[in-house]
Structure formats: structure tokens, C-alpha cells
Amino acid sequence: MRADTTLPIVGASVFVTESGAGTTTDEQGRFSVSLRPGSYHISLSAVGFKSDRPFIVVNANRTAVFRLISQTFELDEVEVRDRRADQNVKDVRMSQIQLDVRQLKKMPVVLGEPDILKALTLQAGVSTAGEGTGGFNVRGGRTDQNLVLLDGAPMYNTSHLLGFYANVSSDVVQDINLYKGSFSSQYGGRISSLLLVNTRAGNGERWRLSGGISPISGRVVIDGPIAKGLTLMAAGRVAYPNWILQSFPERSAAKESRAFFYDGNLKLNYAPNAANTVSLSAYRSADRFKFPGDTTYGWQSNVVSGWWSSLLSRNLQLNVNALYSGYQYHVDGETEGYTFRLTSYIQHREAKADLFYTLFDKHKLQVGANGILYRIQKGDLEPTGDNSSINPKTLEPENARELGIYANTEWILTPAITLQAGLRYSTFSQLGPQTVYRYAEKVPRTPETVVDSTVFAGGKPIQTYGGWEPRLGLRVQLSSSMSLKLNYSRNRQYIHLISNTTAITPSDFWKVSDSFVPAQVADQLAIGLFKNLNDNAIELAVEGYYKTIDNLVEYRNGATLLLNERLETDLLQARGKAYGVELSVAKNKGKLTGQFNYSYARSLVAVQTAFSELQVNQGDYYPSNFDKPHNLNVQTRLAMRYNWTFTTNFVYSTGVPATYPDGQYVFANQPTLNYSKRNADRIQDYHRLDVAFSKDTRLSNRQTRYSIWTIGIYNVYARKNPYSVYFNRSNSRTDAYRLAVFGTLIPSITYNFNF
Numbered sequence: 001m002r003a004d005t006t007l008p009i010v011g012a013s014v015f016v017t018e019s020g021a022g023t024t025t026d027e028q029g030r031f032s033v034s035l036r037p038g039s040y041h042i043s044l045s046a047v048g049f050k051s052d053r054p055f056i057v058v059n060a061n062r063t064a065v066f067r068l069i070s071q072t073f074e075l076d077e078v079e080v081r082d083r084r085a086d087q088n089v090k091d092v093r094m095s096q097i098q099l100d101v102r103q104l105k106k107m108p109v110v111l112g113e114p115d116i117l118k119a120l121t122l123q124a125g126v127s128t129a130g131e132g133t134g135g136f137n138v139r140g141g142r143t144d145q146n147l148v149l150l151d152g153a154p155m156y157n158t159s160h161l162l163g164f165y166a167n168v169s170s171d172v173v174q175d176i177n178l179y180k181g182s183f184s185s186q187y188g189g190r191i192s193s194l195l196l197v198n199t200r201a202g203n204g205e206r207w208r209l210s211g212g213i214s215p216i217s218g219r220v221v222i223d224g225p226i227a228k229g230l231t232l233m234a235a236g237r238v239a240y241p242n243w244i245l246q247s248f249p250e251r252s253a254a255k256e257s258r259a260f261f262y263d264g265n266l267k268l269n270y271a272p273n274a275a276n277t278v279s280l281s282a283y284r285s286a287d288r289f290k291f292p293g294d295t296t297y298g299w300q301s302n303v304v305s306g307w308w309s310s311l312l313s314r315n316l317q318l319n320v321n322a323l324y325s326g327y328q329y330h331v332d333g334e335t336e337g338y339t340f341r342l343t344s345y346i347q348h349r350e351a352k353a354d355l356f357y358t359l360f361d362k363h364k365l366q367v368g369a370n371g372i373l374y375r376i377q378k379g380d381l382e383p384t385g386d387n388s389s390i391n392p393k394t395l396e397p398e399n400a401r402e403l404g405i406y407a408n409t410e411w412i413l414t415p416a417i418t419l420q421a422g423l424r425y426s427t428f429s430q431l432g433p434q435t436v437y438r439y440a441e442k443v444p445r446t447p448e449t450v451v452d453s454t455v456f457a458g459g460k461p462i463q464t465y466g467g468w469e470p471r472l473g474l475r476v477q478l479s480s481s482m483s484l485k486l487n488y489s490r491n492r493q494y495i496h497l498i499s500n501t502t503a504i505t506p507s508d509f510w511k512v513s514d515s516f517v518p519a520q521v522a523d524q525l526a527i528g529l530f531k532n533l534n535d536n537a538i539e540l541a542v543e544g545y546y547k548t549i550d551n552l553v554e555y556r557n558g559a560t561l562l563l564n565e566r567l568e569t570d571l572l573q574a575r576g577k578a579y580g581v582e583l584s585v586a587k588n589k590g591k592l593t594g595q596f597n598y599s600y601a602r603s604l605v606a607v608q609t610a611f612s613e614l615q616v617n618q619g620d621y622y623p624s625n626f627d628k629p630h631n632l633n634v635q636t637r638l639a640m641r642y643n644w645t646f647t648t649n650f651v652y653s654t655g656v657p658a659t660y661p662d663g664q665y666v667f668a669n670q671p672t673l674n675y676s677k678r679n680a681d682r683i684q685d686y687h688r689l690d691v692a693f694s695k696d697t698r699l700s701n702r703q704t705r706y707s708i709w710t711i712g713i714y715n716v717y718a719r720k721n722p723y724s725v726y727f728n729r730s731n732s733r734t735d736a737y738r739l740a741v742f743g744t745l746i747p748s749i750t751y752n753f754n755f
Contacts, residue, residue, distance in 0.1 A: 009068060010029060012029070012044060012068065014031050015042070030309075032315050032358045051068075051085075069701075086481070089481060089482060089531070089532055090483065092473050092474070093420070094485040094487060094526065095181030095487070096179050097120065097126070098176065099119055099178075101114075105212070105694070106710055108649055109714065110164070110714045110742065111746060112214035112215055112216070113165055113217055114169075114212075116176060117158060117166040122595075122651070123178075123633070124598065124599045124631075126138055127653065130724070131742060136158075138180050138192050138193035139180055139580065139601060140603025140627065141578070142626065145191050145520075145522075146194075148197065150168060152281075152321050153283075153304070153325045153350075156301065160261040161241065167301065168265075169263065171211060171219050172200060172265045172267075173198070173199060174201075176196070176197055177196045181489065181524055182472070182473055182488065182524065183471070183489070185407065185408045185422030185423055185469065190491065191521070191549065199233065202232045202233040202267065202268075203224050204225055205225065206225070207222070208224060209753075210754040211753060212753065213750065216239055217238060221235040222235075229271045230268070231268070234265070234266050237264070239262065240260075259287075263286075266280075267279065275310060275311040276310045278308050280305075280307075283303040285301045295333060296334065297330075297331055298330050299329035301327050302324075303323070303325045303326075304324045305323040306321065307319065315357060315358040316355065318356075320353045321353070325350075328343065330343045330344075331507060338388060338389055339384045340388060341381075341384050342379065343382075345376070347374070347376075350372045351370065351371055354368035355368060364409065364410045364411075365408075366407070366409070367406065367407045370403070375397060376400075376509075376512060377398075379562060380394045395563065396433070396435060398434070399433075399434075399459075401431060404424060404426040405424070406422065406424040415477070417474070417475070417477070419473070420471075420473035421470075422471035423468065423469070423471070426492055427465070428464065428465045428466060430461070432458050432459060433457060434456050434462055436454050436515060437450050437452070437566065438452040444614055462515070465518060467492060469489075471487075472487060484529055485530065488526075491524075493520040495511070496512075496553050498510070509561075517551075518551045520550065524546070525546050525547075527543070527545075528543035529542050538586070539584070539585070542582070545582075547577065547579065548575070549577070549578075551573060553573075554605065556571075557678075572608075577604050578601065578602060578603045582599040584597050584598075592636065594635050595635045598631065599631045601628065602627060603627040604622065604623060604627065605622060606619060622657075622680070625657060626656070628654045628655070629654045630653065630654045631652070632653070634650040635649050643695060643696040643697070644693060645693070646692070647694070648689065649690040649691075650689050651688045651690075653687075654686075655686060659679055659681065660680075660727070662675070662677070671729065673734065683723075684721075684722050684738075688721065689716045689717060690714050691716055692713070693712075694710040695709045705755050707751065708751075708752040709749070709752075712748050712749075713745055713748075714745065714746040714747075714748065715746060718743070718744045720740040720743040721741075721742070722738040
């Protein structure tokens with residue numbers, strides 16, 4: 001636990017020098033190691049804390065409490081590190097990114113708001129479709145293929161303000177881990193990546209108040225003890241961006257727009273004794289955005305998660321979790337005579353249990369099971385007001401059930417070879433009530449080719465998918481400072497985000513796998529070489545990967561998605577593949593620290609259909625909407641006198657694919673642009689430089705009352721990076737227009753406080 005607050009430290013590294021046994025602490029800061037009677041040195045380390053090496057004597061079963069001292073002032077801006085200085089070399093896991101969220105407050109970010117997701121996109125293998133877009137893409141995957149868990153509960157929306165900011169404040173986050181490749185078989189349901197976000201528990205010693213003020217939002221966190229063993233953490237954030245929108249030039253679209261958001265977190269932790277812990281975590285967020293004109297968008301998320309963790313014996317631990325996650329959006333039309341509200345939602349209810357068992361010094365076993373109930377409303381249109389001419393329309397809700405069981409083990413075979421293996425079996429059923437249509441064979445599906453329909457009663461299985469999901473990892477220690485790692489994983493995904501735009505929009509909606517939309521299946525193979533230099537001051541990593549995806553969802557040209565009762569007629573089945581090489585260099589010690597991340601990555605799609613009229617690009621592979629071959633991110637941090645820090649970020653990436661007209665033809669006596677190949681062109685390359693100065697008022701790391709001031713400039717040389725290019729035909733001429741989200745430099749100043 002932390003020496004200053006007695007809070008648990010999640011993911012701390014524990015290594016027994018004499019026996020070679022090692023493990024990491026769980027969500028409650030606990031670990032279990034079996035040792036024979038004798039004397040041992042225990043090596044303890046964690047990111048942000050001073051390492052310790054206590055000496056213990058084992059002569060009977062016993063429980064010991066270890067404390068680590070914080071050293072946050074010595075950490076890098078955003079560190080790609082595991083649990084101890086050489087853990088990136090000695091751990092069997094690879095393709096993992098860990099952020100130190102306490103350093104986000106010193107980063108140069110747009111309008112001064114610390115952002116978790118933007119920090120992730122500075123790492124190798126992680127990107128976005130464009131500036132100010134929601135979600136993130138991992139190794140060419142789509143945004144809905146990332147499993148994002150907040151205290152174990154899935155998040156179906158990760159952004160505020162249409163993608164400008166992460167929807168979880170960095171003030172409440174304890175740790176962040178992103179797994180780009182193979183991850184534990186404990187987790188399933190997505191095929192691209194796993195992002196674990198855990199909020200911090202309340203302080204067990206005293207009440208504290210912290211927060212911050214930026215040009216766009218205000219944040220506050222209060223935490224402390226309520227009673228013996230019971231702590232509380234409560235936080236809130238509210239945005240006020242309208243005054244910035246008002247500062248834009250007259251008659252601009254931004255000046256006429258309006259925006260607002262808030263979010264809040266609550267966490268209760270109760271530890272009645274050393275063997276049991278109960279926790280309750282709750283989260284709520286809401287957004288509202290009005291474009292110029294007569295349309296307003298709103299969306300909200302609600303998450304509740306409860307945990308019980310019990311140490312049943314010295315080598316057996318039980319975790320039980322029950323949770324609810326819900327996401328809903330609405331679109332309000334405000335044109336006189338045509339007022340309406342369009343809503344869509346997804347509801348997720350889940351229960352799961354896990355057992356952790358330490359067989360002996362060098363072998364750990366984990367087993368568990370989970371069950372999920374889904375309910376999705378793809379669209380519900382209702383007129384509003386007394387004089388609306390809009391006709392109501394409600395699509396049938398979708399219901400589904402997902403079950404999974406898993407086993408996972410980590411085995412130190414020899415001092416040089418460690419094996420991690422996992423096996424998961426998942427099954428998924430679409431449930432009634434539902435009307436399922438049957439279409440004529442040997443012709444494309446259209447509303448006109450419906451030949452029959454079947455009505456399924458409530459709770460009755462309609463379509464079932466399932467299968468095995470093996471995970472395998474191997475680490476070979478080539479020397480004390482270098483290792484070779486390999487992993488393979490298969491993942492299945494049963495729900496899909498329906499969107500035919502490059503970036504996430506409020507009108508995107510989820511749907512379950514059914515008779516026409518099968519489950520996505522991804523296989524990924526990765527290999528990496530890891531090397532540390534100068535007493536772990538410099539970390540080098542080179543990783544290569546190849547991934548195939550079956551049953552991707554693609555769309556017919558001119559597809560209609562909203563309120564489409566026959567949505568399957570506009571969906572196409574596709575196959576994807578992604579491959580690339582990632583190079584990372586991190587300097588972690590000295591006054592000048594930083595990272596160099598470069599990746600060459602390709603993401604390709606091919607539509608699978610026997611009908612020539614439905615083929616895209618003649619059935620050949622073409623770049624996906626997220627294909628950006630070259631990505632470069634360089635971060636530096638210079639520690640100066642009097643606790644001043646100077647940080648920089650430089651970002652470069654290939655432009656995203658686009659579809660430009662390649663000719664024109666006359667239709668109904670009107671000249672019409674011709675678009676022959678999808679994603680055959682590209683928007684211009686993207687690059688940007690950000691800088692920031694930050695002042696930390698702490699005189700020592702034990703100081704509890706302090707502040708951090710950050711002055712930053714985003715997009716220093718004011719590059720007008722194009723977000724999209726669109727075309728408009730006027731008379732006999734076709735004009736091209738470029739849209740830039742941030743076409744100038746953006747200064748900011750942020751104040752963060754701790755009392």
C-alpha cells in the first residue's frame with residue numbers, strides 16, 4: 001500500500017530474490033506467494049513509487065503489509081513502462097502501454113484539459129481517425145473493437161464534445177493499462193484491444209480536496225475516511241465552452257454552436273478485515289451539442305459496478321462482480337412544424353466471478369465465468385410539440401445473451417523461459433421477441449426480395465454463435481537486459497457499432513449479431529524484441545504483428561442506416577487484415593527524458609459477396625477508414641530549476657484515406673460526379689507541435705498541499721491540418737473544400753490544486 005495514504009497499489013511488482021517467484025498485486029493491492037520456511041528478500045516496485053527490498057523470515061503461514069513511498073516528481077510525462085525498471089524485458093506480456101496519469105497535468109493539450117485518450121494516441125500502435133474525433137484505433141482496428149472497462153464495467157462512449165475530450169477525468173483515475181495484442185482470457189467480447197481504467201479509492205487517513213480549472217472546464221475531487229475501514233471518493237467535472245465558441249469570428253459555424261457536458265464519479269471502499277474488501281463504483285456523464293440551425297444532439301452514460309474480494313486462504317482468492325452499463329443518445333429536431341426526438345440506447349447487465357490460485361512458487365492459475373444480458377434500441381422516432389408533421393416510428397428492440405468461461409495460467413518453466421496460456425469459451429444468442437425476415441436466394445437482399453418472416457417469442461433463441469478463444473504468450477530471456485517475446489490470440493466480438501463515417505458521431509448505434517451479421521473473429525500473431533540500456537535508463541522495443549478479421553461489417557454504397565427496418569439489406573460482410581512494425585525508444589532517467597514512437601501500420605478491407613453489383617473496388621483489398629501507414633510521435637520533458645518543467649509533443653501521421661471523384665457523367669440531364677474506387681485517395685499528411693511550461697509548487701514529495709500551473713500552446717506553428725475534403729459542383733465547375741478542426745495555435749493556462 002501507499003505509505004502516505006494507506007491506499008492499495010494496483011499492479012505493483014513483487015519478486016522473491018532467493019526463489020525466483022514473482023507476481024503482481026491485484027485491484028485490492030494484495031498478492032500471494034508460496035514459500036518454504038526460510039529467509040527471503042522481497043523486491044517491491046511500482047510506477048511512481050520508490051522501490052523497496054524488505055527482508056522477511058518465513059516459519060509459518062503469515063500475512064505481511066508492505067508500504068511504498070511515492071516519488072511522482074521524478075516520473076516522466078507519459079511512461080511506457082511496466083511494474084519495475086526491467087519489467088518490460090522480464091515480463092511475459094508484450095504490447096502493453098501504461099500511463100502515469102499524474103503527469104498528464106503537465107502535458108501540452110488543447111485548451112488545457114488533461115486527456116487520457118489523447119495521451120494514449122501518442123503511443124506506438126494507437127491512433128485516431130482525425131483531430132477532435134471520438135474513440136481510438138489500435139493496430140488498424142475500429143473504435144468499437146476496443147474493450148474499455150471503467151472499474152470493470154464496459155464504457156460504450158468514451159468522449160465528450162463529439163470526441164474532443166475523454167469522458168473520464170484524469171483526477172479520479174488511479175491507473176491505466178492498454179493491451180494492444182494478446183490479453184488475459186479473463187476478458188472477452190472485443191477483438192482489437194483492452195483498456196483498463198481503475199479509479200482511485202478514498203484516502204484512509206484524512207480528508208482531501210483537489211481539482212483544477214482550465215479554459216474549458218472545472219474539476220473537483222473530495223475523498224477521505226467515513227468510518228473505520230470505509231472510505232469515499234466523489235468527483236465532478238463541468239464544462240463551459242460556450243464563451244470560447246463566442247470568441248470565434250462573426251458568421252462562423254462555431255460561433256453559432258452551443259455545447260455543454262458534465263461527468264461525475266463516486267467510489268466507496270469498505271475493508272472490514274484484512275481478508276475481505278467490498279467496493280461500489282458509480283459514474284454518470286451527459287453531453288449536449290447544438291450545431292448552427294435546428295438540430296441538437298445529446299448523449300449520456302450511466303455505470304454502476306460492485307465488487308467483493310475475499311482471500312479464502314493464503315493461496316486462494318475469490319472476486320465477485322455485478323455491474324450495469326447504459327448509454328443513450330438523442331437527436332432533437334427543432335424546425336417549426338417538424339419537431340421530433342430520435343433516441344437510441346444500449347443496456348448491459350453482467351455478473352462474473354473469478355478464482356485466483358497459486359499452485360506453487362512459479363505457477364499461477366486463474367479461472368472464472370461471466371454472463372451478460374444486452375438490450376438495444378436502434379431507433380425510436382417521436383414527434384414533439386402539438387403541430388409536428390413527423391410520423392412516429394419505432395424499431396424492434398434487440399435482446400441477446402452472452403456467456404463465457406475461462407482459464408488462465410502463467411508458468412516459469414526455466415529462469416529464461418516463461419509461458420502464459422489462456423483458453424476462453426464464449427457463446428452468444430440473439431433472443432426474441434423479434435421478427436426475422438427471409439429473402440429470396442441467389443439475389444442481393446433488398447426490401448423487395450422478402451419472401452417470408454418469422455416471429456420469435458420473448459426469450460427464445462433466434463441465432464447462436466460461439467467458439468474457443470485461445471491465448472498464448474512466451475518470453476525467452478536472451479540476456480539479463482534483453483528478451484524475445486511471442487504471442488498469439490483469437491478473440492470474438494458479438495456486438496457491432498453501426499456507422500459509415502470515419503469518426504464516431506452521436507447518431508451511431510449498436511446492434512447484436514444475428515442471422516445476417518455474424519460474430520467478428522480476429523486472429524493476431526505478434527513478436528517483439530526488448531532491450532534495456534544504461535541500468536534500465538533507456539528502453540528499446542521493436543514489435544511486429546499480423547492480424548486477420550472475419551465478418552467485418554461494411555456498407556453498400558448509399559446505405560441508409562437510421563430507422564432502417566431492413567438494415568441487413570444495406571450491410572455487407574467483409575474480411576480485414578492488418579500488419580505493421582512498431583519501434584519505441586524511451587529515456588526514463590536524467591533531466592531530459594522522453595519517448596520516440598514510430599509505427600508502420602496497414603489496415604485493409606475486402607468485401608465478400610458473390611454479387612458484382614455489391615462489390616467494393618471489384619472485391620480487392622482497399623485501405624480501411626483508419627489506415628495510416630506512417631505514425632511518428634516524439635515527446636520530451638526537461639526538468640529545470642525551481643520545479644519548472646518544459647514539455648513538448650511532436651506528432652506526424654499519414655493522412656487518412658478518402659474517396660475523391662475521378663470523373664463525371666450526365667444523369668437526367670444533370671452533370672453528376674463519379675466515384676469509382678472507395679478510399680483510393682488520401683487527405684494531406686498531419687503534423688503538429690505542442691509545448692508547455694509547468695510549475696510544481698511542492699518543496700518535497702511529502703508535501704500534501706500544493707498546486708501545479710501549466711501554460712501550454714497547442715499547434716505552435718498554426719498548421720491547418722485538414723480533417724476532411726469535400727466537393728461541390730457549381731455550374732460547370734467542381735470545387736474542393738478542406739475542413740480543419742484547429743487551424744491555428746491555441747494557448748491555454750491550467751491551475752491544478754491539492755489540499
